[in-house]
Amino acid sequence: MTIKRVKFTSGLKLPENKVTEHMPVARLELPSKVILPLQQHFGQQCNLLVKKGEKVRTGQLIADSDSFISAPIHSTITGVVSSVFKMINPLANSIVDAAEITASEEEELDFQSVNPVLEDIRKELGSLRENGEIENYLSGKIKELFDKINSIENEEIIASIKNAGIVGLGGAAFPTHVKLRPPEDKKIDSIIINGCECEPYITADHRIMLEYGMQMLIGAYIFYKVLNPEKVYIAIEDNKEDAIINIDSLIAKSGLADNFCVVSLKSKYPMGAEKTLIKNVLKRKVPMGGLPMDVGVVVNNVGTCKAACDAILKGQPLIEKIISVTGAVANPGNFIVRIGTPVSEILKCCGEFRSEIREIILGGPMMGNDINEENFPVTKAVNCILIKKGLPRNEGNCIRCGRCVNICPMNLLPLNYVNFVKNSKFEMCKEYYISSCIECGSCAYVCPSAIPIVAYIKTGKSILAGK
Ligand code: SF4
Numbered sequence: 001m002t003i004k005r006v007k008f009t010s011g012l013k014l015p016e017n018k019v020t021e022h023m024p025v026a027r028l029e030l031p032s033k034v035i036l037p038l039q040q041h042f043g044q045q046c047n048l049l050v051k052k053g054e055k056v057r058t059g060q061l062i063a064d065s066d067s068f069i070s071a072p073i074h075s076t077i078t079g080v081v082s083s084v085f086k087m088i089n090p091l092a093n094s095i096v097d098a099a100e101i102t103a104s105e106e107e108e109l110d111f112q113s114v115n116p117v118l119e120d121i122r123k124e125l126g127s128l129r130e131n132g133e134i135e136n137y138l139s140g141k142i143k144e145l146f147d148k149i150n151s152i153e154n155e156e157i158i159a160s161i162k163n164a165g166i167v168g169l170g171g172a173a174f175p176t177h178v179k180l181r182p183p184e185d186k187k188i189d190s191i192i193i194n195g196c197e198c199e200p201y202i203t204a205d206h207r208i209m210l211e212y213g214m215q216m217l218i219g220a221y222i223f224y225k226v227l228n229p230e231k232v233y234i235a236i237e238d239n240k241e242d243a244i245i246n247i248d249s250l251i252a253k254s255g256l257a258d259n260f261c262v263v264s265l266k267s268k269y270p271m272g273a274e275k276t277l278i279k280n281v282l283k284r285k286v287p288m289g290g291l292p293m294d295v296g297v298v299v300n301n302v303g304t305c306k307a308a309c310d311a312i313l314k315g316q317p318l319i320e321k322i323i324s325v326t327g328a329v330a331n332p333g334n335f336i337v338r339i340g341t342p343v344s345e346i347l348k349c350c351g352e353f354r355s356e357i358r359e360i361i362l363g364g365p366m367m368g369n370d371i372n373e374e375n376f377p378v379t380k381a382v383n384c385i386l387i388k389k390g391l392p393r394n395e396g397n398c399i400r401c402g403r404c405v406n407i408c409p410m411n412l413l414p415l416n417y418v419n420f421v422k423n424s425k426f427e428m429c430k431e432y433y434i435s436s437c438i439e440c441g442s443c444a445y446v447c448p449s450a451i452p453i454v455a456y457i458k459t460g461k462s463i464l465a466g467k
């Protein structure tokens, strides 16, 4: 038993609404087209490497950048580049270049080559169709597999993760290869694997821990091998007891109990925010404006671990991800979808809307972004499509009740940002550390005047960033 239980913490207790938590992951049909923004990550936008009219295969590199903080983009279907255009990216509040690819009938794969020591494993995995078979196969080979991974140079692993376009799949979309290259003066002694999934409705990570637990653990092992910390903590909220038990048992079966453990955390929002997580798991405080690596920690999401496993064992770039589709849809569930699939195609598979007045939110109700355009695609950062019925409440005036200040996990003064942005005092936002806001939405949730505080904060941040 390697479970450590952390009982006391602050934060919000939200209604969970996790109606899809018991629904196994299903693969959606391939889309008729995909739309791929060339910036789906934190950092520099990529440059397109293909032209309109060009044929592309699934997994083919189509956009890249020379910048260190960036992540390449791959075609997620086989087809023809049917359009190249500019689009608004509501997730980043910016205008980005994008490519549309229209599907061909036959799928052809263009995956990266893997290290020769893993070639036999790649071939065996290629012959297995069901995910349960893959999990069993990997469990049976786990010690041999770890030996093989240990024999690969760190530089090669980091390059493979970069070339696969892997970014943080918990929503931040920070390029993963950058986290694997901390500056020399930052010794990483702990990795936290984030399986909290603290937002209401979303259940994709929960299903990954139940159904893809061994693949997730192999990904975590890959990060462990590269960063060589003393300990890996797999942090899971206590409303996912089945995942806690499953991951704990996989750690024991894999012989990792000396260095890996599960941390069971109280289900409070925003437990999954990196700095909150580090405070609760390790009792360390990341300085204002600092990064987890400043306190010796790297945090990666469970979906990112699975993506790393796919990249190293199968040579599969980041072309698909598991998302929850939930709220006011007839057939909610957890689905594997190709990145770039338009929301409209996914909603068609999940049934008609139950309400004409609705909001489409990419992400959860606290941190997600409203979209007006159903043609907008699922990008690497999207973990949920939530359909909400009804109209948002009307914004009232601030009554200076202080609730937003009391709840802010970053110790900020949210009401001030509303005032500064309304009066165009953007430099004041900077002075009051607006960049430290993690956009968790707790302030807006508790505001009795229904002030969309996060929307004001996002506006302030993008004006300061010059967008
Ligand atoms: S100011 Fe930012 S970090 Fe603080 S509660 Fe609001 S959204 Fe969360």
Ligand code: SF4
Pocket: 397, 398, 399, 400, 401, 402, 403, 404, 405, 414, 415, 418, 443, 446, 447, 448, 449, 450, 451, 453
């Ligand atoms: S919670 Fe809303 S009303 Fe209360 S101080 Fe903050 S912004 Fe003002």
